[in-house]
Amino acid sequence: MIRVMLVDDEPFILEGLSVLIDWEKYDCMIVAKASNGEEAFEYLKQGDIDLVITDIKMPVMTGMELLQTAREEGLSSAYFVILSGYNDFQYAQTAIKYEALDYLLKPVSADGLIEVIEKVKNKKKAAQGGDLADYEKKDKSEAATALFKDELDGMTSGIEHNDKDVINKNIDELFIKMGGDGTALSKKALDVNKNYLVFRLLHLAVELDKTIDQEVVMMYISDNILMSGTEMGTILHLKQFASEYAGYLASLRGTVSKGVLHDIEKELDVNYAQNITLKDFAAKYYVNSSYLGQLFRKQYGMSFREYLNMVRINKAATMLIKTDEKIGRIAEEVGYHDTDYFINKFISIKGCTPSKYRKNGNGQTEV
Incomplete structure (x- = not known):
């Protein structure tokens, strides 16, 4: 049996990997879990590990540092699989240098894990000149037996298809099996179910749009699954969240992928003077406001509020050149009710006062 260690600083990913496949079915046994490279390094000193599946970016010691140290010190001959985010492929060459078995892109799929296991089996057979030794199978852990996988998978499928x-x-069946709000379950069992659900739901979102900020979406899911931090919340609460998340996924398939930012840009070009907020647009386009904020900053290099100020000041600049209206009136027309605040914003964006801008633009001075 292949002895596996999982390493990731995100608990939901750690638990998600633990239950993504039936490890025993593929002659594997998870013998250790670690939240950073240093912790994993200590496990490597203590035990016989055949396969290490580790995240690349972690506090204390990264996955790459763990691989490098293990190889340079001759600590372990375990096969290493590096898990990476979307933009981390520059590290692939280093992973290859230190003889990593594979380099997988997050979110990890069940097929990806199975393929890695097959690679390990083939290499071990080649090294041993025969079949793998068959270890005695152990009973499943409390965490595994307490996972309500059928109900959570059913719920996830319903969310995916709206x-x-x-x-x-599936939520009704889940709560029946949990005995209500989950307070009858051990904390470990509750964490396993929560983390598995977070893992599955985040996976759905990333499959639709790999540019999303996974941490923001993960926090959004986690905050809505739990009511008090230790309970699953009420049935109605979970149903409401599931419905909202289904709508969020639908927005990723449709509005976001077709350019929600372009739609917002056009609307701001017309309605810039209104008291409009990021949350207003998030509600209108059925997108989580934190995620929309991340999209805005990634696209324009500034926050939504900074972008709105830029649009308003540009409109004001045009009015200063093309009209004779007083500065106070222009400030109101572009959405500022405090003239001094408008002037300060104008200076920060245009580098001069509105009066000077008008004078330089068409030779007129402000009265």
């Missing part, structure tokens, strides 16, 4: 009936049916 099927309210399937969502509600």
Whole structure:
């Protein structure tokens, strides 16, 4: 049996990997889990590990540093698989240099893990000149037996297809098996179920749009699954969240992928003077406001509020050149009710006062 160690600083990913496949079915046994490279390094000193699956970016010691140290010190001959985010492929060459077995892109799929296991089996057979030794299978852990996988998978499927009936049916069955709000479960069992659900839901979002900020979406999911930090919350609360998340995924398939930022840009070009906020647009386009804020900063290099100020000041600059209206009136027309605040914003963006801008633009001075 292949002895596996999982290493990741995100608990939901650690637990998600633990239950993504039936490890025993593929002659594997998870013997250790670590939250950073240093912790994993200590496990490597203590035990016989065949396969290390590790995230690349972690506090204390990164996955790459763990691989490098293990190889340079001759600590372990375990096969290493490096897990990476979307923009980390520059590290692939280093991973290859230190003989990593594979380099997988997050979110990891079940097929990806199975393929890695097959690679390890083939290499071990080649090294041993025969079949792998068959270890005695152990009973599944409390965490595994307490996972309500069928209900959570059913709920996830309902969310993916935006099927309210399937969502509600599986949530009802989940709460029956949990005995209510989950307080009858051990903390470990509750964490396993919560982390598995976070893992599956985040995976759905990333499959639709790999540019999303995974940390923001993960926090959004986690904050809505739990009510008090230790309970699963009420049935109604979970059903409401599931419905909202189904809508969020639908928005990724449709509005976001077709250019929600372009739509917002056009609307701001017309309605810039209104008291409009990022949350207003998030509600209108059915997008999580934190995620929309991340999209804005990634696209324009500034926050939504900074972008709105830029649009307003540009409109004011045009009015200063093309009209004789007083500065106070122009400030109001572009959405500022405090003239001094408008002037300060104008200076920060245009580098001069509105009066000087007008004078330099058409030779007129402000009265």
